[in-house]
Amino acid sequence: MKIIDAKVFVGGPAKNYVTLKIMTDQGIYGLGDATLNNRETLPAQYLTDYLIPNLVGMDPRNSEDIWQFLYRGAYFRRGPIAMAAFGAIDMALWDIKGKLANMPLYQLFGGKSRDGAMVYAHATGADTEDLMDSISYYVDQGYKAVRVQCGVPGMPTKGYAVPESKGAFRNHITSYSGIRPKVETWDSDKYMRFMPGVLEEIRDRFGPDLKILHDVHHRLMPREAAAFAKSVEPANLFWLEDPTPAEDQDALTLIRQHSTVPIAIGEVFNSIYDCNKLIERELIDFIRVAVTYAGGITPVKRIVDLAGLHHVRTGFHGAPSHSPLCMAAQAHLNAWAPNFGIQEYLVLGTPECDALFPSDHRMENGMVLVSDAPGLGVDFDEKEAARYEYAPGSHPVVRLEDGTMWNY
Ligand code: GCO
Ligand code: MG
Numbered sequence: 001m002k003i004i005d006a007k008v009f010v011g012g013p014a015k016n017y018v019t020l021k022i023m024t025d026q027g028i029y030g031l032g033d034a035t036l037n038n039r040e041t042l043p044a045q046y047l048t049d050y051l052i053p054n055l056v057g058m059d060p061r062n063s064e065d066i067w068q069f070l071y072r073g074a075y076f077r078r079g080p081i082a083m084a085a086f087g088a089i090d091m092a093l094w095d096i097k098g099k100l101a102n103m104p105l106y107q108l109f110g111g112k113s114r115d116g117a118m119v120y121a122h123a124t125g126a127d128t129e130d131l132m133d134s135i136s137y138y139v140d141q142g143y144k145a146v147r148v149q150c151g152v153p154g155m156p157t158k159g160y161a162v163p164e165s166k167g168a169f170r171n172h173i174t175s176y177s178g179i180r181p182k183v184e185t186w187d188s189d190k191y192m193r194f195m196p197g198v199l200e201e202i203r204d205r206f207g208p209d210l211k212i213l214h215d216v217h218h219r220l221m222p223r224e225a226a227a228f229a230k231s232v233e234p235a236n237l238f239w240l241e242d243p244t245p246a247e248d249q250d251a252l253t254l255i256r257q258h259s260t261v262p263i264a265i266g267e268v269f270n271s272i273y274d275c276n277k278l279i280e281r282e283l284i285d286f287i288r289v290a291v292t293y294a295g296g297i298t299p300v301k302r303i304v305d306l307a308g309l310h311h312v313r314t315g316f317h318g319a320p321s322h323s324p325l326c327m328a329a330q331a332h333l334n335a336w337a338p339n340f341g342i343q344e345y346l347v348l349g350t351p352e353c354d355a356l357f358p359s360d361h362r363m364e365n366g367m368v369l370v371s372d373a374p375g376l377g378v379d380f381d382e383k384e385a386a387r388y389e390y391a392p393g394s395h396p397v398v399r400l401e402d403g404t405m406w407n408y
Helices: 041-055 063-073 080-101 105-109 128-140 188-206 222-231 251-258 276-280 297-309 324-336 351-356
Strands: 003-011 017-024 029-033 117-125 145-150 183-186 211-215 239-241 263-265 313-316 340-344 362-364 367-369 397-400
Touching (some): 003 041, 017 041, 017 080, 041 080, 105 324, 117 128, 117 211, 145 188, 188 211, 188 222, 297 324
Parallel strands (some): 145 211
């Protein structure tokens, strides 16, 4: 069996998805996601200029050897652009493997460990009352877990992932506003004074069973993060995400010394070498890698197994940052992983996205029910894809009130 060709598509409804399609001499094709938010053309070009010409002629069933060829063969290893490109190839090869075996991928991993995988939605509010409405909206739809972000009073822009005005609580966080970033402001003291009270109020209002998550988005320094983690303990969080910039891994020791709040980290990691020490030292509770940025199913399965040895559960990064192909790869891993924790999931649910990526993976009552179709269980409609073109976008940048650059 041989790979005869592969193509890359960039574009999509309200979002630049990077989609790889690998064709074989047996008519079976595989699909993969290389979407790297706001830098989408780069993994696409890495694939077209360097990787696809090498894939042609290879046996697609040798996914492990092909992964090693990509990783060891690059010489300059890792980094999100290369790893997203490898991730798409690896996903597509697993898709082909599943189609050849006529089995959904979770069967090839070891079968199902659960019927549905719990997901969390994103609630957000310009102020506390607005946030409470947003949480109620998701709870009413059956979600068991909600990430909560709230506008902080007294800051010129209100904080990470919060709307500027009330009532816009279902907004997506990534907007395609051109190549020049919007500037947001930040004040750690105001945030640290305000947010613990909001989290406690949510716990009081929604009771002990709701799983509450909160994302600091890398904005605190180690001592602040340790103090903050301690101060949010009464709210009994499911997790506190990215309390500090992820590069400084020792910062997590300080947090652990002062608090038992569960810590989730890893959405910006792109290899096992970014998290093996954190996992082995048991400094985190959830690992947040995504199958796309972390180089595909092959390496992420190794991360999941390592995490399992150290009581670390999965909490994969989710939509809308990744396409339904990555979400499908994660749905299969979530169905299998003995140490599954939770899956991030934003309600995209647009008819345009479903038309571009038809599948019968489905969401019911805050759980993802994995498809039984062979492979990833997601298709890609090229006619639909022809309707979209690449639109450049940028993440916001963050400055302190005196102008100092800070972490988005
Ligand atoms: C999350 C993340 C994202 C990132 C986004 C950047 O927890 O989902 O923090 O929302 O901001 O993926 O592209
Ligand atoms: Mg995050």
